[in-house]
Amino acid sequence: MADTEKTSVSEVGTTTEELAAIIRDGVVGAAGGLVGTALMTVVLLVGNALGGFDLSSFAALAELTRLNTIAPAIPAGYFIFLGGGMTTWPLLFASVEQYLPGKTIRQRGVPFGTVLWTGFVIAFYTGQTGAALYVYLITTLVAHWVYGFGLGSVFDYLSNRPDTLV
Template sequence: MVGSSTRLGEAEDEEFDSVLGIVGDGIVGAAGGLVGTALMTVVLLIAESLGAFDREAFALLTRLVGLEEVVPPVLFGYVIFLGGGMFPWPLLFASLEQYLPGEWEPVRGAFFGAAIWTGFVLAFHTEQTGVSLVLYVVLTLLAHLVYGAGLGLVFDYFSSRPDSIV
């Protein structure tokens, strides 16, 4: 009877450690997404200053959820964009990163960023033409490469830390 009680306690500890590990991994993913999105935002602001990106494109996200009359569309759209950068994309990266090319997480992250750029470049296009279109394509790709590298750097940093931290 004592043996089964010990095994049950060990199973509960393993379950607790597993849940704790999942929560910790989620925090790491969100932190990586925040860092990546912050870096990406800098590149998008540079693109906007060059006339290649319009922050009004974020208002599309607010319109998609039907809140453009209730909240500031650009700000709320950016908050949705930030949430996407912090939660679903890092989760997808965590599940796919071992299959991406590269030996180092930031390199794999850059490949991941390039892959998700393919949707962004079409969804956030706002009638750029000529040189501004070329700048839009190049700078949004650069923004996504930076996002992925930042995400990968955070994953790399925390994967090399002792287990007690996360």
């Protein structure tokens, strides 16, 4: 067997440690996304109560994936929304957060939320006009700031914990 084909015990240990770190980081990202999305949901519900955000916009997500044929559209769409908030956006945040303005990770979550808002505000718009449009714009922006801050806060908190706690 050639030397290049041999795997030492230390290399296997390193690979196992790297895999464990990737899984640990994924759990941290999912936890951050869950907290951020939960906080964001509260603000969106306030926007809904004020007449600026329509929960039926979540139904469009279910319709795009045809989940509305097997489940109620709004809950199914929200489940997709939650999945993105726990996977896609935390992964992107972990990749770019060091390039965002802010002294701490939680502070850098706010501009990250602002960037996400630019797509959300177009995709989830349901025809609001007048005062409802202003409520929509403000509550969705605040919701994204809260999401980014919550996501960054969890990243910050769990990244400073001993490895045994994460």
